Amino acid sequence: MGAHPYGWWIILHLVLFVFWLGGDLGVYYSSRFVIKPDITPAARSTALSIMNGLDLGPKICLVLFLPSGLTLMAMDPHGAELAGYDVFSWPLVVLTWVFSFGWLASTIVDHRTHGKYPWVKRADWTIRIGLIAGLLGMAGYAFFAAEPFGVDTNPKWLAGKIFFYGLAIACGLGIRIKLKPFGPAWGGLMTQGSSPETENAIKRSIDGCVPYVLGIWGSVLVTAALGVLKPGANL
Numbered sequence: 001m002g003a004h005p006y007g008w009w010i011i012l013h014l015v016l017f018v019f020w021l022g023g024d025l026g027v028y029y030s031s032r033f034v035i036k037p038d039i040t041p042a043a044r045s046t047a048l049s050i051m052n053g054l055d056l057g058p059k060i061c062l063v064l065f066l067p068s069g070l071t072l073m074a075m076d077p078h079g080a081e082l083a084g085y086d087v088f089s090w091p092l093v094v095l096t097w098v099f100s101f102g103w104l105a106s107t108i109v110d111h112r113t114h115g116k117y118p119w120v121k122r123a124d125w126t127i128r129i130g131l132i133a134g135l136l137g138m139a140g141y142a143f144f145a146a147e148p149f150g151v152d153t154n155p156k157w158l159a160g161k162i163f164f165y166g167l168a169i170a171c172g173l174g175i176r177i178k179l180k181p182f183g184p185a186w187g188g189l190m191t192q193g194s195s196p197e198t199e200n201a202i203k204r205s206i207d208g209c210v211p212y213v214l215g216i217w218g219s220v221l222v223t224a225a226l227g228v229l230k231p232g233a234n235l
Helices: 006-033 041-075 090-113 118-144 156-180 182-192 198-209 212-227
Strands: none
Touching: 006 041, 006 198, 006 212, 041 090, 041 156, 041 182, 090 118, 118 156, 156 212, 182 198
16 A cells, blocks of 8 residues: 555655755855865866855755645644634745745846846745745744634644744844845955955855854744654644
């Protein structure tokens, strides 16, 4: 007999966690070579290319985590019903996947073109800010409501999972803000060579991302633990 489809969706969800965290570790490790002034600009440029290539993986995982998670909730709703309406209905799941593929397309285009199309960047930012606000609101509701979304299993773990997913998205935006000075500084390094000012700008930009990177790692790990362990749930 074949495995139940629910099991395969759980595997997909866990694989997204693994590649998200693993890819981010690779990005961080590569960044340590980008900021080293004692290696050649060519070697640093190669490290930057590796860093940029690896960074696309976590971005894809972050996006697909949303529809895969909603699919799991639709397959195992635990009585999720409000006013006679199925909260996690399959039409909603399909719409979420369609939305996520659109978001994924904008993410990939923005990543590969390095902000060449401002409207794509604005769309991606707007989606992420909207999701952060919506997710934090949903997390608060799921934590304080007696039966959030009609679920009767005390899903406080779900509130935490939603919160930390939103936090991971917010940390990603923090990284983008910190990296804004990097492009001009890197361009100066490639065209004019190394200088103390240029090296300081590059290092400050990359190192300024570290707290947000740690925030993402912590959020991903906590989200995975909550999803697997479901502490406090009456299952």
